[in-house]
Amino acid sequence: GAVVSQHPSRVICKSGTSVKIECRSLDFQATTMFWYRQFPKQSLMLMATSNEGSKATYEQGVEKDKFLINHASLTLSTLTVTSAHPEDSSFYICSARDREREKYNEQFFGPGTRLTVL
Amino acid sequence: GQNIDQPTEMTATEGAIVQINCTYQTSGFNGLFWYQQHAGEAPTFLSYNVLDGLEEKGRFSSFLSRSKGYSYLLLKELQMKDSASYLCAVRDPWDDKIIFGKGTRLHILP
Numbered sequence: 001g002a003v004v005s006q007h008p009s010r011v012i013c014k015s016g017t018s019v020k021i022e023c024r025s026l027d028f029q030a031t032t033m034f035w036y037r038q039f040p041k042q043s044l045m046l047m048a049t050s051n052e053g054s055k056a057t058y059e060q061g062v063e064k065d066k067f068l069i070n071h072a073s074l075t076l077s078t079l080t081v082t083s084a085h086p087e088d089s090s091f092y093i094c095s096a097r098d099r100e101r102e103k104y105n106e107q108f109f110g111p112g113t114r115l116t117v118l
Numbered sequence: 119g120q121n122i123d124q125p126t127e128m129t130a131t132e133g134a135i136v137q138i139n140c141t142y143q144t145s146g147f148n149g150l151f152w153y154q155q156h157a158g159e160a161p162t163f164l165s166y167n168v169l170d171g172l173e174e175k176g177r178f179s180s181f182l183s184r185s186k187g188y189s190y191l192l193l194k195e196l197q198m199k200d201s202a203s204y205l206c207a208v209r210d211p212w213d214d215k216i217i218f219g220k221g222t223r224l225h226i227l228p
Contacts, residue, residue, distance in 0.1 A: 032214065043205060043220040044161070049213075057213075093160050097214075106151075107216060109160040 002028050004096050006110035013084055014118055021079045021113045023094030029074040030096035034107065035067075038091040050077045074099075084117045091115075120144045122219035124206050129225045130196055138191045138222045140206030148211035152180050152191045155203045155221065164191065164204075193224075201226045 003026040013019050023033055032051055036044040048058045048069050056069035068080040077096075081088055091114055095107040121143045130136040142150070149168040153161035167173055167182035167189060179192040191204055203221040210217065 034216070036218075041223075044218045046215055046217065049215065091158075106163060106166060109153075109162070112158075112160045114158075 002096075002098050002108040004030075004094065004108045004110040006092075006094055006113050008113060009111060010114045010116075012116045012118065015085050016083055018080055018082045019084055019115060021081070021092055021094075021115075023077045023079070023096070023110050025075045025096045025098075025108070028096075028098040028100065028108075030077075031074065031099045032097045033071060033077040034095045035069060035077075035079050036093045036095070038093060038112075044093060047079075081115065084115070086117045089115055089117045120208065120210065120217045122206055122208055122217060124204075124219045124222045126220065127223045127225065129227060130193075131227050132196055132198060134196050135192065135194050136196060136224065138193075138204050138206075138224065140189045140191070140219060142187050142189070142206070142208050142219075144187075144208050144210065144217075146211045147184065147208060149209040150180075150182055150189050151205075151207040151209070151216060152178075152189075153205040153207060153218075155205055157202075161205055196226050198226050198228065200224065 005024045007022045035047045038044045047062045048056045050056045050071040052071045058064045071077040093112040094110045124140045152164040155161040165180035172181045177194045182189045205221045206219040207216045
């Protein structure tokens with residue numbers, strides 16, 4: 001199957017610091033990766049779409065200067081939460097599309113990163 | 119715009135059958151997904167429908183009617199481990215995004 005990993009799985013940081021979250025496709029190449037945020041008892045909200053080698057496309061209301069996304073290779077995308085504040089505390093989940101399986105439209109999700117900002 | 123509706127919570131008994139409905143109003147459509155999500159974990163893929171009809175996969179089946187903007191997920195022979203949130207999601211054909219509904223929290227009683 002297609003496996004997506006995220007690191008770290010859990011992070012606690014002080015307000016004002018920056019946090020980097022990595023998303024890797026382990027056994028396939030992902031031309032597109034997606035970043036979601038999920039607050040407790042809420043659904044997944046798409047933050048941005050990350051395409052390898054190009055700038056990310058952000059959803060309305062998501063600050064691109066606060067949530068920096070880099071998709072430098074076909075197996076790695078990173079999300080950096082800059083100057084994190086307590087309201088940024090959330091569950092961040094990435095997903096990736098397998099370029100070989102794109103016709104099936106399936107996305108494979110990482111295990112998520114729980115961010116807590118004190 | 120996109121609007122995806124599903125019930126917030128449902129309760130069913132172990133061994134029974136439950137149907138979780140999803141209706142959608144979207145500017146475009148290129149497939150509907152169902153995902154299962156346990157608390158604190160990432161979603162896992164259950165099914166994908168792009169044509170009308172029923173897709174069966176073990177204890178889980180998913181149905182789609184594009185003309186009605188309607189889908190359901192049918193879970194048979196419920197087990198306690200099926201207690202989770204079930205997310206209905208629609209893919210937009212114009213920008214490849216998958217938009218999620220708010221999810222249905224399913225509680226299984228022994």
